[in-house]
Amino acid sequence: MSRVLIIGAGGVGRVVVHKCAQLPEVFSDICLASRTRSKCDQIAGELKRPIRTAAVDADRVPEVTALIRDFKPDVLINVALPYQDLTLMDACLETGVDYVDTANYEPTDTAKFEYKWQWAYQDRFRQAGLMALLGSGFDPGVTNVYCAYAQKHLFDEIEFVDILDCNGGDHGYPFATNFNPEINIREVTARGRFWEAGEWKETDPLSVHQDFDFPGVGERRAYLMYHEELESLCRNLRGLKRIRFWMTFGESYLTHLRVLENVGMTRIDPVEYEGHQVIPLQFLKKLLPDPASLGPRTKGKTSIGCLLEGVKDGQRKRVFIFNVCDHQECFKETGAQAVSYTTGVPAMIGAKQVVTGAWKQAGVFNMEQLDPDPFMADLNRYGLPWEVQER
Ligand code: NDP
Numbered sequence: 001m002s003r004v005l006i007i008g009a010g011g012v013g014r015v016v017v018h019k020c021a022q023l024p025e026v027f028s029d030i031c032l033a034s035r036t037r038s039k040c041d042q043i044a045g046e047l048k049r050p051i052r053t054a055a056v057d058a059d060r061v062p063e064v065t066a067l068i069r070d071f072k073p074d075v076l077i078n079v080a081l082p083y084q085d086l087t088l089m090d091a092c093l094e095t096g097v098d099y100v101d102t103a104n105y106e107p108t109d110t111a112k113f114e115y116k117w118q119w120a121y122q123d124r125f126r127q128a129g130l131m132a133l134l135g136s137g138f139d140p141g142v143t144n145v146y147c148a149y150a151q152k153h154l155f156d157e158i159e160f161v162d163i164l165d166c167n168g169g170d171h172g173y174p175f176a177t178n179f180n181p182e183i184n185i186r187e188v189t190a191r192g193r194f195w196e197a198g199e200w201k202e203t204d205p206l207s208v209h210q211d212f213d214f215p216g217v218g219e220r221r222a223y224l225m226y227h228e229e230l231e232s233l234c235r236n237l238r239g240l241k242r243i244r245f246w247m248t249f250g251e252s253y254l255t256h257l258r259v260l261e262n263v264g265m266t267r268i269d270p271v272e273y274e275g276h277q278v279i280p281l282q283f284l285k286k287l288l289p290d291p292a293s294l295g296p297r298t299k300g301k302t303s304i305g306c307l308l309e310g311v312k313d314g315q316r317k318r319v320f321i322f323n324v325c326d327h328q329e330c331f332k333e334t335g336a337q338a339v340s341y342t343t344g345v346p347a348m349i350g351a352k353q354v355v356t357g358a359w360k361q362a363g364v365f366n367m368e369q370l371d372p373d374p375f376m377a378d379l380n381r382y383g384l385p386w387e388v389q390e391r
Contacts (some may be wrong), residue, residue: 001025001028002026002028002029002073002074002075002216002321002355003027003028003029003030003031003071003072003073003074003176004020004029004030004069004073004074004075004076004077004336004351004355005025005030005031005033005067005071005073005076005077005081005097006020006030006032006033006074006076006077006085007033007056007058007064007076007077007078007079007080007082007084007088008034008040008058008078008079008080009032009034009036009039009040009043009293010039010079010080010179010180010291010292010340011179011291011292011295011336011340011344012079012102012137012179012336012340012343012344012347013034013043013079013080013199013338013344013347014043014235014292014334014335014336014340014344015330015334015336015340015341015343015345015347016077016079016344016347016348017030017043017044017047017051018030018043018046018047018333018334018335018336018344019072019344019345019348019383020108020348020351021047021048021049021335021384022353022382023348024049024080025191026352026356027351027352028297029051029052029071030051030052031051031052031053031054031067031071031073032052032053032054033053033055033056033057033067033205034055034056034080035055035057035058035080036055037053037054039375040054040055041053041075045183050299052071054067054071057067058078058080058087058088058256058266059083059084059087060087061087061090061094064087064088064091065094065095065244065355066259068091068092068095068097073097073345074098074355075097075098075099075351075354075355076088076091076092076097076098076099076100076349077100077101077102077347077351078100078101078102078113079101079102079343079344079347080101081182081183082101082103082104082106082113082183083102083105083107083108083195083385084104085101085103085105085118086105086117086118087123089118089132092132093121093124093125093128093130094129095132096128097130097133097362098130098132098350098354098355099125099131099132099135100132100133100135100136100140100347100350100354101133101134101135101136101301101347102135102137102140102265102343102346102347103137103140103183103228104117104118104134104135104138104140104228105117105118105120106186107195108268109269109344110189110268111186111187111189111190111268113187113228115134115226115228115231115232115366118132118134118364119184119364121363122363125362125363126221126362126363127362128131128362129264129362131348131354131358131360131361131362131363131365132363132364132365132376133204133351133353133354133365133367134232134364134365134366134367135228135232135260135346135366135367136346136347136349136367137305137342137343137344137346138306138342138343139163139165139227139229140228140229140232140348140366140367141229141305141343141346141347141350141367142228142310142342142346142379142384142386143163143304143305143306144229144233144367144368145367145368145372145375145379146305146306146308146321146369146372146374146386147161147233147237147306147308148236148367148368148372149321149372149373149376150308150319150371151237151238151308151368152371152372152373153173153178154308154312154317154319154388155308155310155311155312155317156159156239156310156311156312157238157310157311158237158238158239158240158308158309158310158328158330159240159241159242159310159311160241160242160243160307160308160309160310161233161237161239161240161242161243161244161307161308161309161310162243162244162245162246162306162307163227163229163230163243163244163245163246163304163305163307163365164212164214164215164222164246164304164305164306164318164320164322165222165246165247165248165302165304165306165308166212166214166220166222166247166248166302166303166304167248167250167302167338168214168216168217168218168220168300168301168302168303169232169236169298169299169300169301169302169327169337169339170271170298170299170300171289171294171297171298171337172297172327173254173289173294173297174252174256175252175256175257175288176288176289176291176294177288177292178337178339178340179274179291179293179339179340179343180285180291181194181284181285181288181291182281182282182285183279183381184330185257185260185266185284186261186266186281187227187241187247187266188206188225188247188257188258189205189223189261189266190205190225191203191205191226192204192205192206192207192208192223192225192226193226193230194224194230194242194243194244194245195228195230195234195240195242195243195244196241196242197241197242203224205268206223206224206225206249206254206293207224208223208309209221209222209223209224209246210222210246212246213251214248214303214322215303215305215320215322215324215387215389216301216303216324217300217301217302217303219323219324219336220245220248221248222246222248223246223247223248224244224246225246225249226244226245226307227245229241229245229366230243230244230245230301231297232366232368232369233265233366233368236368236369237368238312239311242285260261260303260340261356262324264280265280265281265283265284266280267279267280267281267301268281268282269360281390291337291339291340292336292340294337295327295330295331295335295337295340296331298327298328298331298337298338298375299328300326300327301324301326301327301338302323302324302325302327302338302339302342303318303322303323303324303325304322304323304342305321305322305323305386306320306321306322307319308320308321309318316326317390318390318391319385319388319389319390319391320387320389320391321386321389322386322387322389323342323384323385323386323387324381325338325341325342325358325384326338327368330342333383340382342384345379345382345383345384346375346379346384347380348381348382349375350367350375352378353374353375353378355372358371358374359371359374359375367371369389
């Protein structure tokens with residue numbers, strides 16, 4: 001029995017709330033708080049059991065600590081935006097609450113995500129006897145746990161990892177992003193980066209691609225990108241020689257993105273317009289479909305996994321560990337499409353490992369540093385079944 005405070009009532013927040021509400025024996029009391037309270041109330045109205053809702057500005061530590069002191073949660077799940085990671089970690093430290101998130105901190109004025117800001121909290125969380133679980137979404141999150149599972153059960157040494165993320169769904173819009181457009185476009189327009197032989201190597205944005213046969217979807221073109229789990233996995237996998245991340249994009253998405261970039265609409269520096277300071281990417285976010293509204297329109301499947309190559313008992317082997325998730329099934333269950341679902345379910349499962357004690361330790365942790373077995377079992381139990389294919 002535990003009390004959970006969920007911050008952020010977007011697409012992912014909706015799924016976390018629905019999934020926590022389905023487990024009253026673990027999450028006995030739920031509070032959903034976000035910038036816009038009406039969004040929390042709308043989600044609360046869809047549930048079979050009552051939950052509390054609140055308005056909070058997660059950029060303001062005193063507002064969050066006041067809410068925590070009032071609701072007294074055991075764990076806080078941060079599914080607002082990565083900009084709020086540090087203020088929410090500060091609030092957790094001040095009030096003695098465990099912390100879980102799905103995306104690593106990035107400052108608003110630089111499109112750069114790195115773990116250094118959150119890893120810097122290690123000593124403070126350890127001394128306070130609290131846990132911060134970083135990146136408990138799908139990627140990062142489940143992909144890290146797949147690697148930990150492979151390291152524990154399938155390989156003596158994992159030499160090569162390719163994380164492959166395919167959204168084979170179609171929402172019928174010429175251009176829309178499946179999660180927060182600002183965060184999504186910042187990520188996709190960044191330079192590619194991968195780790196090989198102990199060094200980081202850079203590529204021009206979306207300049208390297210390969211075609212891959214995704215289970216449940218078929219062959220799709222995947223583009224090399226930088227993604228945050230590479231930063232922790234390259235430290236925590238034994239014998240690793242190379243790790244890369246790939247994501248699929250359709251032609252229409254890429255063409256729109258190219259045009260938007262060329263005309264300056266993806267810029268994140270302020271531009272003066274008729275006496276106002278406007279950040280083009282934030283204005284673009286206002287114009288694009290809200291990812292939360294894609295649920296009813298999106299058909300098809302996501303297929304995300306880790307292709308791992310290495311050695312077991314002197315033999316070389318190559319396996320793909322993956323999940324296939326259906327957009328319409330996710331919508332039926334939670335009112336959200338599969339990108340939100342595949343992020344929200346692991347956030348609930350991560351919080352469950354913390355509050356039940358299965359993972360609870362003092363300090364700041366990335367997912368692959370913990371025992372993968374209870375998390376992998378829960379993926380099968382709570383809606384994200386996985387398979388291992390020899391390739
Ligand atoms: P949305 O934009 O749909 O939702 C974000 C929510 O946070 C909104 O309800 C927003 O409020 C709220 N919010 C934003 N700023 C504040 C603030 N200062 N105080 C309180 N609430 C705030 O995003 P998603 O649900 O798509 O994504 C949520 C998180 O999940 C993001 O961090 C994203 O990067 C991460 N993610 C992780 C993935 C993974 O696999 N690891 C994959 C996909 C997403 P309002 O409604 O008022 O704007």
